[in-house]
Amino acid sequence: MQIGIDKLSFATTPFYLDLVELARARDVDPNKYLIGIGQEKQAVVPPTQDAVTLGAAAALKLMTPALKERISTVLVATESGVDNSKATAVYIKRLLGLSRFTRVVELKEACYAATAGVMMAKGLVATDPQSVVLVIGTDIARYGLNTPGEVTQGAGAVAMTITANPRLLSLDQVSVTASDDLMDFWRPLYSEDAMVDGKYSTQVYIDFFLQTFERYQEMTGRQWADFDALLFHLPFTKMGKKALEALLGDHDDPDSQRLRAALTASQQYCRQVGNLYTGSLYLSLLSYLQNGQARPGQRLGLFSYGSGAEGEFYSGVLQPNFENQLNDVAADLATRQQLSVAEYEKSFNGQLGLADTDVSFDTSKDPSPFWLTGQGGHQRQYQVNQ
Numbered sequence: 290m291q292i293g294i295d296k297l298s299f300a301t302t303p304f305y306l307d308l309v310e311l312a313r314a315r316d317v318d319p320n321k322y323l324i325g326i327g328q329e330k331q332a333v334v335p336p337t338q339d340a341v342t343l344g345a346a347a348a349l350k351l352m353t354p355a356l357k358e359r360i361s362t363v364l365v366a367t368e369s370g371v372d373n374s375k376a377t378a379v380y381i382k383r384l385l386g387l388s389r390f391t392r393v394v395e396l397k398e399a400c401y402a403a404t405a406g407v408m409m410a411k412g413l414v415a416t417d418p419q420s421v422v423l424v425i426g427t428d429i430a431r432y433g434l435n436t437p438g439e440v441t442q443g444a445g446a447v448a449m450t451i452t453a454n455p456r457l458l459s460l461d462q463v464s465v466t467a468s469d470d471l472m473d474f475w476r477p478l479y480s481e482d483a484m485v486d487g488k489y490s491t492q493v494y495i496d497f498f499l500q501t502f503e504r505y506q507e508m509t510g511r512q513w514a515d516f517d518a519l520l521f522h523l524p525f526t527k528m529g530k531k532a533l534e535a536l537l538g539d540h541d542d543p544d545s546q547r548l549r550a551a552l553t554a555s556q557q558y559c560r561q562v563g564n565l566y567t568g569s570l571y572l573s574l575l576s577y578l579q580n581g582q583a584r585p586g587q588r589l590g591l592f593s594y595g596s597g598a599e600g601e602f603y604s605g606v607l608q609p610n611f612e613n614q615l616n617d618v619a620a621d622l623a624t625r626q627q628l629s630v631a632e633y634e635k636s637f638n639g640q641l642g643l644a645d646t647d648v649s650f651d652t653s654k655d656p657s658p659f660w661l662t663g664q665g666g667h668q669r670q671y672q673v674n675q
């Protein structure tokens with residue numbers, strides 16, 4: 290039985306920051322951000338959005354009344370969770386109006402966890418081929434104002450359904466996972482912003498990619514030339530280039546040219562929103578499918594990386610009419626509104642964060658489908674925008 294991704298969708302915030310403006314405000318050459326890091330725009334998060342509202346918004350884009358009836362489990366991967374006990378998935382299930390008889394749980398291992406969700410979902414579908422598992426990766430990447438990581442911030446969520454006989458990507462049997470206890474990036478419980486050893490993190494990422502891919506080659510006999518595209522977790526677009534070049538070296542034949550062109554297509558959406566943490570790899574997939582030379586029957590390689598650290602390389606085969614299983618990301622991005630650097634900083638400092646007080650947010654300027662309207666009696670308040 291084939292198991293894999295049946296539908297895939299993406300949602301982000303309605304606001305963005307132009308990184309040329311950020312570069313000027315930080316007295317940095319804009320080309321460092323545009324070329325050196327490879328980012329043009331960054332999603333800005335209003336106080337009315339968080340991991341719950343973004344995750345629900347992504348899932349809403351793929352939802353139909355018939356699908357609602359079939360979802361047996363919701364797995365939400367996030368490192369921007371809103372509670373130390375209650376799962377983000379519980380709130381999302383309620384906002385989506387899913388059945389009471391739904392299993393809900395939250396998964397965490399930095400940016401890697403959505404891939405853990407895909408693999409766990411694959412197991413659940415193998416035991417019950419009728420079931421549909423909804424996997425969501427939802428995050429807000431925060432490093433802090435005026436930090437080296439600031440240019441790599443971002444926000445958004447992806448949602449996927451994992452089913453038998455998938456209409457988008459059928460997963461191959463072999464996948465390779467590696468993990469190691471190390472400190473390249475982390476966020477202590479008392480901090481809203483990530484801590485990072487930036488240069489070390491990029492090196493660890495490349496090591497995990499090369500090691501998992503090498504083992505995958507040994508186990509399958511497939512080489513890089515056997516892939517139509519290699520897709521990456523993209524904390525910033527240059528990271529994917531660093532990883533691919535570490536593999537291809539100075540090869541310049543048709544196979545390596547195809548992989549480089551596919552990487553460029555897969556980077557387009559990340560360049561417009563920034564790091565999504567858990568959702569990032571799957572936004573690369575969406576970007577390749579909508580901007581690259583994607584065709585049914587192609588074999589795609591996917592590299593998932595989460596700091597701390599865990600990596601997984603796996604692969605799948607594109608299915609006929611896969612293009613009908615995606616939301617129109619370019620159209621959605623075109624509706625966003627640009628904010629000034631001052632407005633971005635106000636939004637950044639206006640998040641609920643770790644505050645333990647009652648608060649009420651103004652939702653009038655946020656057109657998103659779900660809102661965080663505030664906090665009362667230590668309970669977060671969510672509302673559907675009708």
Ligand code: HMG
Pocket residue numbers: 318320321322324325326368399400401437438439440441473474485486487488490491494522523524525527528564566594595596597
């Ligand atoms: P930095 O020190 O500000 O930047 O930090 P830099 O000085 O290294 O410059 C960056 C690049 O810009 C360099 O190119 C420069 O040469 C170039 P590279 O050598 O890398 O190819 N440059 C220019 N290019 C054109 N014109 C110019 C110019 N000036 C410089 N004028 C860093 C950069 C990425 C380290 C920082 O932004 C950071 O710490 N980011 C956050 C950490 C991160 O994203 N790490 C990625 C791997 S870890 C990961 O992916 C997991 C993660 O998603 C978290 C999770 O798992 O949850 C982060």
